[in-house]
Amino acid sequence: MNPRLQRWAERRLPALTRYRRPEGLPLELHRRRIYIVPTGFGAAFAVLLTVMLVGALNYANNAALLLTCLLGATSAASMLVAFRTLDGLRLASVRADHVVAGEAVQVQFEFETTRLRQALRLDLGPASTAFAIAAGRTSVGLPLQTAKRGWMPLPRVRVWSSWPLGMFRAWSWLHPQQAVLVWPRAEATGPTPPHHDADQQRHRLHQGDDLAALRDYRLGDPPRHIAWRASARHEHLLVKDFEQPEAQHEWRLDWYQLAGLDDEARIARLARWLDEADRRGEAYSLRLPQQQVPMGSGAQQYAQCMSLLATLP
Amino acid sequence: MNLLARSARARAASPALTRDAFDLMCLSAAIVLVAHVPHLSPWLSGGLALMLAWRWWQRRQRSGGAPAWLKLPILALLVLAVTASNANPLGQQAGASFAIGLLVMKLLESETTRDARVAMGFACFTLMTALLFDQGLLATVFIALGLLPTLATLRALEPAQLRTSLPRTLLPALSLLAAALPLALFAFVLVPRLNGPLWGTPSSHASVTGLSDSMSPSEFGELLLDDSPALRVAFDDAPPPNNQRYFRAYVLWDYDGRRWSSPDPGDEAAAPVEVAATTSYRVSLEPSRQRALPALDLPIEAPAHAQLLADHQLLADRPVNDPLEYRVRSALRYHLQPSLSADARQRALRLPGGFNPRTQALATQWRQRYGSDDGAIAQAALSLFHDGGFRYTLAPAELGREAMDDFLFTTHEGFCEQYASAFTVLMRAAGIPSRVVTGYQGGYWNTLGNYLLVRQSDAHAWSEIWLAGRGWVRIDPTAAVRPERISLGAYAAAEDQQTWYRSDWLESMRNHWDIVNRWWNEGVIGFDTMSQRGLLTPFGIHDLDGTALGALLVVGSALFAALGLAWAMARRDKIDPALAWMRVLEHKLDRHGVTRRPGEGPQHYLSRAARALPARRDALKALSESYLECRYAHAEPSPESVRAFRRLVRDFKVRGVVK
Numbered sequence A: 001m002n003p004r005l006q007r008w009a010e011r012r013l014p015a016l017t018r019y020r021r022p023e024g025l026p027l028e029l030h031r032r033r034i035y036i037v038p039t040g041f042g043a044a045f046a047v048l049l050t051v052m053l054v055g056a057l058n059y060a061n062n063a064a065l066l067l068t069c070l071l072g073a074t075s076a077a078s079m080l081v082a083f084r085t086l087d088g089l090r091l092a093s094v095r096a097d098h099v100v101a102g103e104a105v106q107v108q109f110e111f112e113t114t115r116l117r118q119a120l121r122l123d124l125g126p127a128s129t130a131f132a133i134a135a136g137r138t139s140v141g142l143p144l145q146t147a148k149r150g151w152m153p154l155p156r157v158r159v160w161s162s163w164p165l166g167m168f169r170a171w172s173w174l175h176p177q178q179a180v181l182v183w184p185r186a187e188a189t190g191p192t193p194p195h196h197d198a199d200q201q202r203h204r205l206h207q208g209d210d211l212a213a214l215r216d217y218r219l220g221d222p223p224r225h226i227a228w229r230a231s232a233r234h235e236h237l238l239v240k241d242f243e244q245p246e247a248q249h250e251w252r253l254d255w256y257q258l259a260g261l262d263d264e265a266r267i268a269r270l271a272r273w274l275d276e277a278d279r280r281g282e283a284y285s286l287r288l289p290q291q292q293v294p295m296g297s298g299a300q301q302y303a304q305c306m307s308l309l310a311t312l313p
Numbered sequence B: 001m002n003l004l005a006r007s008a009r010a011r012a013a014s015p016a017l018t019r020d021a022f023d024l025m026c027l028s029a030a031i032v033l034v035a036h037v038p039h040l041s042p043w044l045s046g047g048l049a050l051m052l053a054w055r056w057w058q059r060r061q062r063s064g065g066a067p068a069w070l071k072l073p074i075l076a077l078l079v080l081a082v083t084a085s086n087a088n089p090l091g092q093q094a095g096a097s098f099a100i101g102l103l104v105m106k107l108l109e110s111e112t113t114r115d116a117r118v119a120m121g122f123a124c125f126t127l128m129t130a131l132l133f134d135q136g137l138l139a140t141v142f143i144a145l146g147l148l149p150t151l152a153t154l155r156a157l158e159p160a161q162l163r164t165s166l167p168r169t170l171l172p173a174l175s176l177l178a179a180a181l182p183l184a185l186f187a188f189v190l191v192p193r194l195n196g197p198l199w200g201t202p203s204s205h206a207s208v209t210g211l212s213d214s215m216s217p218s219e220f221g222e223l224l225l226d227d228s229p230a231l232r233v234a235f236d237d238a239p240p241p242n243n244q245r246y247f248r249a250y251v252l253w254d255y256d257g258r259r260w261s262s263p264d265p266g267d268e269a270a271a272p273v274e275v276a277a278t279t280s281y282r283v284s285l286e287p288s289r290q291r292a293l294p295a296l297d298l299p300i301e302a303p304a305h306a307q308l309l310a311d312h313q314l315l316a317d318r319p320v321n322d323p324l325e326y327r328v329r330s331a332l333r334y335h336l337q338p339s340l341s342a343d344a345r346q347r348a349l350r351l352p353g354g355f356n357p358r359t360q361a362l363a364t365q366w367r368q369r370y371g372s373d374d375g376a377i378a379q380a381a382l383s384l385f386h387d388g389g390f391r392y393t394l395a396p397a398e399l400g401r402e403a404m405d406d407f408l409f410t411t412h413e414g415f416c417e418q419y420a421s422a423f424t425v426l427m428r429a430a431g432i433p434s435r436v437v438t439g440y441q442g443g444y445w446n447t448l449g450n451y452l453l454v455r456q457s458d459a460h461a462w463s464e465i466w467l468a469g470r471g472w473v474r475i476d477p478t479a480a481v482r483p484e485r486i487s488l489g490a491y492a493a494a495e496d497q498q499t500w501y502r503s504d505w506l507e508s509m510r511n512h513w514d515i516v517n518r519w520w521n522e523g524v525i526g527f528d529t530m531s532q533r534g535l536l537t538p539f540g541i542h543d544l545d546g547t548a549l550g551a552l553l554v555v556g557s558a559l560f561a562a563l564g565l566a567w568a569m570a571r572r573d574k575i576d577p578a579l580a581w582m583r584v585l586e587h588k589l590d591r592h593g594v595t596r597r598p599g600e601g602p603q604h605y606l607s608r609a610a611r612a613l614p615a616r617r618d619a620l621k622a623l624s625e626s627y628l629e630c631r632y633a634h635a636e637p638s639p640e641s642v643r644a645f646r647r648l649v650r651d652f653k654v655r656g657v658v659k
Helices: A003-012 A040-058 A062-086 A197-206 A228-232 A263-280 A299-310 B002-013 B019-039 B042-061 B068-085 B092-109 B113-130 B137-156 B166-190 B217-223 B342-347 B357-370 B374-387 B403-411 B416-429 B477-481 B483-487 B504-525 B529-533 B546-569 B577-590 B602-612 B614-632 B639-651
Strands: A035-038 A090-096 A104-113 A117-124 A127-133 A136-145 A150-153 A157-161 A168-174 A179-183 A214-216 A238-240 A250-254 A283-287 A292-296 B229-235 B246-252 B274-285 B306-308 B314-316 B324-335 B434-441 B444-446 B451-455 B459-467 B471-475
Touching: A035 A040, A035 A062, A040 A062, A040 B113, A062 A117, A062 A157, A062 A168, A062 B113, A062 B137, A062 B166, A062 B504, A062 B546, A104 A117, A104 A179, A117 A136, A127 A136, A179 A299, A250 A263, A263 A283, A263 A299, A283 A299, A292 A299, B019 B042, B019 B092, B019 B113, B019 B137, B019 B166, B042 B068, B042 B092, B068 B092, B092 B113, B113 B137, B137 B166, B137 B504, B166 B546, B217 B416, B217 B459, B229 B504, B246 B459, B274 B504, B357 B374, B357 B403, B357 B416, B374 B416, B374 B459, B374 B477, B403 B416, B416 B434, B416 B459, B416 B477, B444 B504, B451 B504, B459 B477, B577 B614, B577 B639, B602 B614, B614 B639
Parallel strands: A250 A283
Antiparallel strands: A035 A168, A090 A104, A104 A136, A117 A127, A117 A157, A150 A179, A157 A168, A214 A238, A283 A292, B229 B274, B229 B451, B246 B434, B274 B324, B306 B314, B434 B459, B444 B451, B459 B471
């Protein structure tokens, strides 16, 4: 259906379109929220059954009439089976990984049931997947396209099935009250973070002090760093490693140092620096208008900083 | 154009067929083909089977439809084949052949789910058309079971299901059919039948073995080997003894030297008959494609939609194409036409000229010897058969042009047809009016069902001669040769024809099976408007019209729908009893504003409730402890702790408490 028309209809005719406001989890499907309509094939089959009925009656052929009645009753029974495929299904939880704005996030829907259900389908926007679920819990993942940073409420998802004969389609809308946190997108290129004076100081102070570490020569090492005496005893050239103290240096990322940029540009730049720091294993701290993240490193630090950036107004 | 483009798009969007689904599809089509084989020409069914097998093999190798250039020639070939193999290219048989051909062709191009659905819908229709040719019990059951692979295919088209073996895919379809059966039967009984056909009823030309209005040696011989049921007779009183069970079907007057035939029936109605003993009975006749209604010798009243001719043949108004039931009254002892009209007398004496000189001579010789005593001449003929070295066999030697001469003086062997024929020719040659009557004789008394089963193999031919003062008298010359034929039946009489498989237990199985068939024919196939009207007679409603039937159907279907919904909505999820009582407690607290939040633990919830309702703090504390005891003290909640918790929940009251 035309999405604009659907949106309008849902706003104006909530009862007709079975619109549901977001609800808390767990969500259990029951008879008041499962709807059934015949599919195109089901309608065509009904026409066929009518033709068969008229034919059997016309020829006064009771065996054919019996067969037609049997087929008709079977199709009707398949409607009940379609209903039972959804009835009692529980959406237990919804989880999503972190994602950067503009990319698709895999949303995991965890369903719970007490018996086997087959040929269930889940639609989330344009994405759709089919799954079977045995007694217990089953997780179903669907990609969700994100656009901008911040909390993105989950759109409603449709769970449906045309099991077992494809003649009836039972469906239900699920609108879990959940949101996905979308991290800001880092800018593509830009300057490196400014180094603090204290850092520079310490850097210079430490250089040349720590000669304990020796490592293999790498192309581009200055010749004055080569440990000639030690190299003489080895097959390769050895270099005195003065890099060690530099790895210890700390990045102090500060919102207020990025004066002259608008908010989104600041956020994009900070995101890029956070990415880079995390990739290089640096320790960093982050200062934002309202919050402050103390010095630290690792996945948790990164996630905390990104989440703060994501939720900035 | 737009429509074409749209359908092309829909096809492109439709998911491709899995191999399992396609295999099931091929199986469905094969079963449809098998159901139609009996009335398809052998080479057409063979060709279609080959095409189906090729398609199955081809898609196994690699997926992809048959090339487009192949479809048109195949379609042309199909049209040609159907037209060539059917006398009437617009008839039912041609239609069925064409339909099954189209089904197989649809399989050739089936690559997507959508194609498969179309093909399976069409398969259902084609299966039904097979019932237009044979609505016997076996055929119907076979065709109903033929729906299984079709339904299984439709199931297999759905995505994301557990893979199972072939028999296991058919099983759910079977249970679905079984669940649908009560509603189907209900609808079958109540669907209002049409009073007359909307369009032309079938003029089925399918050949059925059975008696016909002419008699020649080869046809009759075939008939005596056919074991299929011809009619079933239920008598109101005790059945007549075996030697009186002559069922009259045709009276044959005209002889051309080889075959006996019946002239066009005149409009002359039967004259009243002097009768002594009568019996009433009900006959269920299998479709014969003929108009004659066999009746016990001698029928004296015609049933509805039939007439009684002057020679006491019963003739229905139209050919019997479906199983038919009728009631007749017959006279066992009678005087038929004590006075014979000159016209009838002349017909009953006519013989073709230039045939059978020796027979003629023998008859003349008898006439000279016995004078005007017709009875004595008949007796002489019977004695000839009895003592003249005649033998009863179902496989007699071929007779030449002078058939009766050959039979009487050379071969001396034959079955009822030859004896009746020879006897009648002898009588006519001797100047005694006579004619051949064909019908059935004997039958098997089914004690279980209390009815007489007459098979095609019970077909018989005998003679009637007209004697002054007595009218037409039945003479069975076969009885003179082989009395067992009359008391035991054709098979028993022809000892040389006995085969090993005709054992007793097989015979009894066949009799049981025949009861089932009779029930099917009378109860299901014969269920018509009349039966429908009388449905509610036990409840005092004698005439159920179409409107009432429709109303009943709607009300009953609604009841079935309610039953089905009750089944579908029944929650069979086992819920933990402690949890169930917790829900009750939640409900009680909810009415007083303490709603359990999603994901809130029981302990936290109840302590929050205790803060909100301080007056009930102790009770809530006890509840909390009791619940925790139920849930977490043991792996399975012990019955005592559940009972204790239940008591606490029941006794818990918030009413009268000021917040």
